[in-house]
Amino acid sequence: MNSFDLQNNAAQADQLGRRMAAALSQSALPHDVQARLRVARQQAVAMAQRAPIESLQPVVQPTLALGGGGSVPERPPFWLGLGSAMPIAALLAGLIFLGGFHAQDHLQTLSRIDSALLTDDLPPSAYTDSGFLAFLSEQAVAEEEAAGLEEQNAEPNAEPAAPDSPQAQAPHGQNPPGGQA
Amino acid sequence: MATPKEIDTFLAESEKRAFRRIHFHVKDVDAALDIVQDSMIKLVEHYAGKSVQELPMLFQRILTNTMLDWFRRQKTRQALFVNLGDLSADDESDDPQEWLLTGEASEADNPFHTIDGWQQLGILDELIAALPARQREAFLLRYLEELDVAETAALMGCSEGSVKTHSFRAVQALSKQLIQRGMKP
Numbered sequence: 001m002n003s004f005d006l007q008n009n010a011a012q013a014d015q016l017g018r019r020m021a022a023a024l025s026q027s028a029l030p031h032d033v034q035a036r037l038r039v040a041r042q043q044a045v046a047m048a049q050r051a052p053i054e055s056l057q058p059v060v061q062p063t064l065a066l067g068g069g070g071s072v073p074e075r076p077p078f079w080l081g082l083g084s085a086m087p088i089a090a091l092l093a094g095l096i097f098l099g100g101f102h103a104q105d106h107l108q109t110l111s112r113i114d115s116a117l118l119t120d121d122l123p124p125s126a127y128t129d130s131g132f133l134a135f136l137s138e139q140a141v142a143e144e145e146a147a148g149l150e151e152q153n154a155e156p157n158a159e160p161a162a163p164d165s166p167q168a169q170a171p172h173g174q175n176p177p178g179g180q181a
Numbered sequence: 182m183a184t185p186k187e188i189d190t191f192l193a194e195s196e197k198r199a200f201r202r203i204h205f206h207v208k209d210v211d212a213a214l215d216i217v218q219d220s221m222i223k224l225v226e227h228y229a230g231k232s233v234q235e236l237p238m239l240f241q242r243i244l245t246n247t248m249l250d251w252f253r254r255q256k257t258r259q260a261l262f263v264n265l266g267d268l269s270a271d272d273e274s275d276d277p278q279e280w281l282l283t284g285e286a287s288e289a290d291n292p293f294h295t296i297d298g299w300q301q302l303g304i305l306d307e308l309i310a311a312l313p314a315r316q317r318e319a320f321l322l323r324y325l326e327e328l329d330v331a332e333t334a335a336l337m338g339c340s341e342g343s344v345k346t347h348s349f350r351a352v353q354a355l356s357k358q359l360i361q362r363g364m365k366p
């Protein structure tokens with residue numbers, strides 16, 4: 001038999017393949033490999049024996065014994081699933097509501113800023129002018145200085161504001177009532 | 182549901198073939214043993230409730246998946262780009278190296294003409310290991326594991342025609358190599 005015969009007959013190829021595989025199977029593996037395979041198999045089988053019987057049986061769902069019937073339902077009742085889904089649904093609804101509220105609040109803030117800019121006498125383009133920004137900063141400094149001067153001027157006027165104190169009455173030359181006696 | 186004794190019998194019958202098949206692919210004894218052991222444990226853990234008739238196909242599929250996982254874990258260039266690439270590619274084209282002849286012995290020099298002679302020399306192992314991965318997998322599943330064409334196609338994830346082509350080319354290449362080495366297939 002040669003390769004040309006094989007090309008003409010696929011059945012002969014199958015037969016030859018089986019002969020090759022049979023020869024392959026007849027050869028022995030090294031002893032250490034056989035021993036390790038045996039140990040691996042024993043471990044797997046021991047694991048199968050240790051597996052609890054309950055894990056191999058179909059799981060029976062717990063049921064309420066209100067009806068008193070002997071039949072065991074295979075699936076949990078609908079209301080039980082609904083009850084467990086309600087908290088999740090409430091949580092999702094709350095998250096959606098909070099997200100919407102936050103987005104609405106953000107939009108309102110933006111609209112307030114926009115309307116304030118548009119209704120102001122100053123055009124919005126003025127804020128992009130560097131000269132105007134410099135003018136605003138100088139004006140702010142001037143206002144701060146003016147406010148400081150007003151505070152300094154207001155301090156001397158604040159001293160006579162306490163007429164009941166003895167130190168305030170002394171410069172006017174008035175003696176205390178007991179002094180003239 | 183398979184009993185532990187039935188599982189033990191099944192594994193005892195198939196462990197050597199499984200080891201040979203995996204060893205031809207990974208070419209490492211320790212890795213092949215680890216893969217076979219992991220596959221045995223996975224079979225027991227997840228499919229102990231199946232019937233005995235379902236175990237062979239399940240075990241072969243677990244072996245294949247565990248072997249592919251092993252290839253994926255390898256970080257070496259050869260494992261990642263050669264072996265896994267060969268396994269995942271549906272190679273329908275002729276591979277020039279497939280027909281590369283490596284032996285120069287003549288029939289007169291070689292006294293081993295029988296199948297036993299092939300195995301005594303270890304030549305068959307060498308030739309099968311040198312096959313392209315898809316052809317080797319088809320050959321081992323069809324003839325060593327004795328699966329039919331449909332089962333082999335399901336395990337390899339290809340059509341039945343591809344399985345026939347791969348297995349036929351594997352036998353053809355092995356036959357050609359044996360003839361070139363002076364042996365009669």
